[in-house]
Amino acid sequence: RYPFDVESIRAEFPILKRHVGGDATTPGEGPGDETPLVYLDNAATTHTPEPVVETIADYYRGYNANVHRGIHQLSQEASVAYEEAHDRVAEFVGAEGREEIVFTKNTTEAENLVAYAWGLRELGPEDNVVLTEMEHHSSLVTWQQIGKRTGAEVRFIAVEEDGTLDMDHAAECIDDATAMVSAVHVSNALATINPVRELADLAHDHDAYVFVDGAQSVPTRPVDVDDLGADFLAFSAHKMCGPTGIGALYGREEILDAMGPFNYGGDMIRRVSYEETTFEDLPWKFEAGTPSIAQGIAFAAAIDFVEDIGMENVRAHEDLLAAYAYDRLSEFDDVTIYGPPGDRRGGLVSFNVDGVHAHDLSSILNDFGVAIRAGDHCTQPLHDKLGVSSTARASFYVYNTLEEIDTLVEAIDEARELFA
Ligand code: PMP
Known part of the structure; x- marks a missing residue:
């Protein structure tokens, strides 16, 4: 059965x-x-599950070291595993490669990354951002506050009596002034599976970007960023047999490439002088400071586990x-x-x-x-x-x-x- x-x-x-x-x-x-x-x-x-717990234990027992900056063997081993974990996540959601996968703390941080690194710089009073009435606070509060700071209007696609989205209202909300449509794929409150592809087509007809909150969908069904039409997709490892403290932001390479950084500091730079800084390639430009290394490696192990099923x-x-x-x-x-x-x-x-x-x-x-x-x-x-x-x-x-x-x-x- x-x-x-x-x-x-x-x-x-x-x-x-x-x-x-x-x-x-x-x-x-x-x-x-x-x-x-x-x-x-x-x-x-x-x-x-045990294989994920073991992955974390193996890392701390066997090759714990900081990534990227070491030439010594442990650092190389940790770097390879951490970087390859990005490849694993990329493959899992149908991204082109590790350039399109930024490791974040969770879904919430992925939403904030885009809101701050893109929204705060790009939005103004002439723009609007379209959400749904069933957004999780992680996107609702984030875009609401970015709206207050930039003057951009935040609109909400109505939820019908039966818990589905009013798609006629969606077509009214999304217009030529829309810069971003951010929608939850599977609602954590209503269980509704939203027609993200339709929303993405509407958004793209008006040259807006689409951010998909995949916190409940990526763990529970096959998700492919091209099928969804997503420009961005966010999800958390801890909702799919992985550890807490790690999540991912998928972003289309050309968009991520054009975006300025989110956090500044070590690991995200290429060259620094007292006056100027140039930034690392994708995805490292968005991963400032020592990342969650064990968690990132275990994220890949969690994907192995669910994909084996x-x-x-x-x-x-x-x-x-x-x-x-x-x-x-x-x-x-x-x-x-x-x-x-x-x-x-x-x-x-x-x-x-x-x-x-x-x-x-x-x-x-x-x-x-x-x-x-x-x-x-x-x-x-x-x-x-x-x-x-x-x-x-x-x-x-x-x-x-x-x-x-x-x-x-x-x-x-x-x-x-x-x-x-
Ligand atoms: N979006 C949805 C739909 C969720 O269910 C959750 C977690 N409850 C989040 C976002 C936030 O995830 P996290 O707490 O891992 O950032």
Whole structure:
């Protein structure tokens, strides 16, 4: 029933054998140790499989050194691995090569990089930037603040009742004054899969750039920058079995090349005098200072891990679990599910139970060992529009099972009874 052997995948994640419960004051132990963990908070962060943990340990045990500037052997080994990790990421999303892949701290930093290095320099009061109403704060707040500083107008494509984008409104928003269209590919709040290609075509018809927030899409389905029509694409390793502290910005080479730097300092320069500085080639021009070396190398290992499963299989697994969760939650008439039904959903379900605050629900589920997220999921304006302060969100990844969703549903049922 699964597209791959989920049990053998689970075996690669020691953390999934954990129990939770009691007073969680000892990180990693959980003194209660009562209930098996059911981890359904993957849209926030995923777990790290043994091969990725080993990659990090191998680096620190075997060839830890600073990159680029050393001639000694360890530095050469670290440099090769770190640089080749860019090639691996490039190949993964269909970029031309490492010139088009800048390692950042995360998706958020990738958004800020473009907003500061491009937006702050290029935008003015005559321009507009078009976002969607379902943007994550990482793009919404960033472009909003760049708008305030440059005078550029920030427009929002409306979200319809059913959680999809109003594409007629998109066509109205995007005009000849549009300089950038930034859209989330898969919404972390509604699960909506947005028609990014259509938005990109609209944007390119008006000579605007397209930035795709791939934080939830790149980990969960095959993504190719040419198919999307993306000029920029951002994503985080920690949402796809990689470590925290590393993410990537894809940018089309000619655009990145024409952009000035983001941060200044060591590693991003070619020649410095007291008066002037020339900058390094791509992508290093955008990677100032000592980078996250182990994390970058482990990012490539995480890609190996998910590609061994196969991105089509990852998508099929996400679809299977999300559809099952959607159907089972639909059985309750006092549960509201947000976002579109059917084939326009990614692998998560946001919902509320009548009369139960999402935080209370999450806390009760925690007693059952079930980890979900409750809150606004960094989409406060969208939640204002939905008329709720918070939603509960269950999100799935390659190691989750249908039985875990049964546990989720049983726990929700108990919570309903408790509050009835
Ligand atoms: N965009 C989306 C759609 C996300 O789900 C997230 C993470 N919740 C981000 C951006 C930000 O990712 P990060 O925290 O890794 O920068």
